[in-house]
Amino acid sequence: MKYIPDLLHGRSATALTAAYLCIAAASAVAVDLAVASTIGVAGGWTPTRLVGDWLLVAGSGGLLYGAVTHHRQRAETARRNLETSNQQIQVLSRVFRHNVRNDLNVIQGYTDLLADRIDDERSRECLETVRETTDDIVEISEKLRVIEDASPERPDGRVDLVAAVHEALDVVDADGAALTVETPSEAWIRADDTVEFPIREVFENAVTHNDGATRRVTATIRENGTTTCLEVIDNGPGIPPDEREVLQAEEETPLSHASSIGLWLVKWMCETQGGTVRFDATDDGTTVRLRFESASPPATPTR
Structure with missing residues (x-):
C-alpha cells in the first residue's frame, strides 16, 4: 500500500494541479447537490450555481501550481549546490590526502637527512619543530580518511x-x-x-x-x-x-x-x-x- 507522499513524489506541477482541479471541481458539485438535496431545492439546482465555486477552485489551483513550481526549483537548486559541494570536498580531500601527504613525506625525509648533518642544538630544535608539524598534518589526513570512508548508514551490527x-x-x-x-x-x-x-x-x-x-x-x-x-x-x-x-x-x-x-x-x-x-x-x-x-x-x- 502506497502512502500519499509516495504517490505525490516525482509528479510534475502540472499533473498535481490537474489532479487537484479535477478532485476539487467534482467535490464542489457533490457538496452543492448534497446541500440542495438537504434543504429540498434539488430541483432548482443549475450549473450556474457552481460558477463561484469553480472560480475559487481555479484560483487555488493557480496558487498550488505556483507553490509547487517554486518549491521544485528551490529543491533542484539545493540539489545542484549539494552535488557541487560534495565534488569540491572529494577533490580537496583527495588532494590533501595524497598530493599534500606525498609532499609531506618528502619534507620528512629531507628533515631526517639534515638532522644527521647538523651539529648545533638550535638547528636541531628547528628541525624537530618541522618534523612535529608535518607529523601533525599527516595525522589530520588520516582522520580525514576515516571520516570520508565512514558509511552514512546506521550500522546493524x-x-x-x-x-x-x-x-x-x-x-x-x-x-x-x-x-x-x-x-x-x-x-x-x-x-x-x-x-x-x-x-x-x-x-x-x-x-x-x-x-x-x-x-x-x-x-x-x-x-x-x-x-x-x-x-x-x-x-x-x-x-x-x-x-x-x-x-x-x-x-x-x-x-x-x-x-x-x-x-x-x-x-x-x-x-x-x-x-x-x-x-x-x-x-x-x-x-x-x-x-x-x-x-x-x-x-x-x-x-
Whole structure:
C-alpha cells in the first residue's frame, strides 16, 4: 500500500494541479447537490450555481501550481549546490590526502637527512619543530580518511563497548597518566568496528592535551536500559567554550571554529553510529559522554 507522499513524489506541477482541479471541481458539485438535496431545492439546482465555486477552485489551483513550481526549483537548486559541494570536498580531500601527504613525506625525509648533518642544538630544535608539524598534518589526513570512508548508514551490527575501550587504551600513549577504568564485564551496543575511532580520539585528547602535573583520566561505562554511555573525565585544561559552541551549532565561521579535526571526528563518527556526544568542561577538567543504543549480546553457539 502506497502512502500519499509516495504517490505525490516525482509528479510534475502540472499533473498535481490537474489532479487537484479535477478532485476539487467534482467535490464542489457533490457538496452543492448534497446541500440542495438537504434543504429540498434539488430541483432548482443549475450549473450556474457552481460558477463561484469553480472560480475559487481555479484560483487555488493557480496558487498550488505556483507553490509547487517554486518549491521544485528551490529543491533542484539545493540539489545542484549539494552535488557541487560534495565534488569540491572529494577533490580537496583527495588532494590533501595524497598530493599534500606525498609532499609531506618528502619534507620528512629531507628533515631526517639534515638532522644527521647538523651539529648545533638550535638547528636541531628547528628541525624537530618541522618534523612535529608535518607529523601533525599527516595525522589530520588520516582522520580525514576515516571520516570520508565512514558509511552514512546506521550500522546493524553490535560491538562490545568494554572491549572497544580496552583496545583503544592499548593504542593510546598513556605513559605517565593515571588511568582508571570502571566497566561491567561486557556492554553491547548497536555499532560497527569504526566506533573505535571516536573512542580512541577521546582518550588521546584526554591524555595528550592534559598538561597537569599528574594527568588523571577516568573512564566509566554505564548501562541504562535502552542506552549505554561511555563517560571519560580528565583533569586537563578543558575544551574552550567557543569550540564547544561551534560543535553545538554544527557550523564553522572564520571567527568561530574548532582548532582540531578530532572533535568533529568524535561528533560525526558517533552520530553515524546512531549515538550522541556531549562535551562538558569546567575549571577541573573535561567530561565527554558518548551515548549509544544498547544491543543484546550475541547468542552463545550451542554444541
